[in-house]
Amino acid sequence: MILLAATPIGNLGDASARLRETLASAAVVAAEDTRHTAQLLRLLGIEHRPELVALHDHNEHERAEALVERAREQDIVLVSDAGMPTVSDPGFRVVQLAAERGVAVSAIPGPSAVITALAVAGLPTDRFAFEGFLPRKAGERGRALAALAAERRTLVFFEAPTRLADSLDDLASAFGEERPAAVCRELTKLHEEVRRGALAELAAWARAGVRGEIVVVVGGAPERIVSPAAALAEVQQRVAAGERLKDASRAVAAATGIAARELYAAALADRAR
Template sequence: MDTSGAVVLAGTPIGDAEDAPPRLLRLLAEADVVAAEDTRRLRALVARLGVTPSGRVVSYHEHNEAARASELVEAALAGQTVLVVSDAGMPGVSDPGYRVVRAAVDAGVRVTAVPGPSAVLVALALSGLPTDRFCFEGFLPRKPAERRRALAALVTEPRTAVLFESTHRIADTLADMAQVLGPDRAAAVCRELTKTYEEVRRGTLAELAAWAADGVRGEITVVVAGAPPVPASTDDLLAEVLDRVADGERLKEATAAVAERTGASRRELYEAALAARDAAPGDPSHLGHPGYRGATSRKEGR
């Protein structure tokens, strides 16, 4: 095999078994060791896929991953292919995987992956929310106070956030999110992705919290819009204009550049810069900007 003597992280279907790539089927059949988050679920998966593992199957879950990692790395060092799979999705993404990768890297063992389905990316793509920048928060804390503190850290986060939640806590979590992040923040609740009863519910956090109050079943991924940009104050924008002028840029060009970048009114910003200049003409320490070289007249500045 071309992956002998390696640790291979393999993504498994998050619902529909037909999403399994051919390479996953081959490795399940040929790997020397298959480390599974839940060996019972692995047996059910290979039965659906029509594959029979020829190698040794061992458990690799959150309670034994630290101890098991060294054993898996030793097997790879001995030239064996070690396939690591989680119950669903990509190992290491809120599932065991990080520790064996870290141990393999430290031991100089090759680590590679079989790309596969990911609830994070599927939910992000289906959410209808911005996908150009996002962060993954995993599972929020179970205790209400700790959960609200974790959410408070996202109040000003500009990126779209993706997180997992259980059916037992989703109603409380959405209620907390509406309270902490704001009831009008856009979000999507994605459940049972790629399965028969797949559903994507989009709306504001207040609307989703009300919908979930009666209970939501299934595997759940929540996607929340990032914080809206906070417009810079006129004073901040004016300071940037004056900094650019102090560096030798003409007032007109400096104002145009700052206005274009921030969306501020070019005319209002220009007038504010003229007023600030006129308030202290000839003062090189004008508004805390040493060496400010503003135009000597409105006509020149224009």
Template sequence: MIILAATPIGNLADASARLRTALAEATVIAAEDTRTTQRLLQALGIDNRPRLIALHDHNEKARSGELVELAREQDLLVLSDAGMPTVSDPGYGLVAAAAAAGVEVTALPGPSAVVTALAVAGLPTDRFTFEGFPPRKPGERRKTFAALQHEQRTMVFFEGPSRLADTLEAMAAAFGEDRPAAVCRELTKLHEEVRRGPLGELAGWAQGGVRGEIVVVVGGAGVRDVAPEDAVAQVLALVADGIRLKDAAGEVASQTGMSSRELYQAALAARKA
């Protein structure tokens, strides 16, 4: 089978007993960076010397078929550099190929930067969405944030330190400077820091430079108090822009908390009238 194993995101003490056993017993490991895996084995005091196969973004598509066939004959341990494989890391293509080929896939749960940041951010955790890394190009980044402007779930992003200030500034422009957020830096490590505040304030703070691995958590948009007739007008405006009536009703419903079905029926009646 294929075994996806979560590795520490910083503190080595977070390595689970199951991970240690899997590393000690593995005969073959597919790793995002084989050098990182070698250092992990050494740091954990594991003297096993399994066969190491590189599996990263640039070769995953080409190697997945070969690795799936290998996993028919023996267990294949899959590691990313930190956290759970497939979550903004290599592994998804391999799992999809294994599922299509009928090869069993399991996981050894463990550290996750997404869930750790969500837990300490102080923002709602009942519903959330993981958005990964925002686009690097300013225009694409603005477009992405504009599409998320009315997202009501808490949003979790990864970002690099050199782009953090620009990203927070773009978020403040799209979501509003007062939107609550948290920047979680170096989670589980010696210099762990969680900076909470409105996006405008955090954007100003980040201008001074921030180091380390970063997760940004942004509060969702509140439900807007809109009169029913105004909501129907919004639906019809979207339809006029070429959006299907059903989709337009769903979008306005997500922004206002109203019933998508009722908005659809009301807009349909308004069009007939």
């Protein structure tokens, strides 16, 4: 089978007994960075040395088939540098192909930067969406955030420290300066820090420079209380600006809580008058 193994995101003490046992007996480990994984084995005191196969963003597509076919005969342990493979890390193509070919896939649960940040951020956890890394280019980032501005669920992003201040500025512009958020830095490590506040406050703080691995958690959009007539007018404005009626109805529905089908039907009825 293909066995996805979550590795520590910082603190080695988070390596589970099952992870240690699996790595200590594995014949083949597909690793995002073989040097990093070899060091992890040494730090965990594992003397066994499995065959390490590099599996990263640049070669996963071409190596997936060989790994999946090999997994018919022996277990293949798949690890990323930190956390659960496939979550903003290599592994998805391997799992997808394994599912298509009828090869079993299982997982060794463990540390996750997404879940850890969500847990400590102090923002609603009942519904959330993980968005990964925002686009690097300002224009693309702005468009991506505009599409998320009305999202009611808590949002989780990864970000590089060098781009954090710019991304927080763009988040404040798209979501509103007072939207609550948290910047979670170096989770589970010695210098762990969770900075909570409004997006504008966090952007100002980040301009001085922030180091380490970053997860940003942002509260969802508050529910807008508007009348059905006002919501219909907003749908019509979006359509006039070039949006498809279905898309406009869904967007306004997400922001107001009024059913998209009601807005769509009302817009069609208004056209027919």
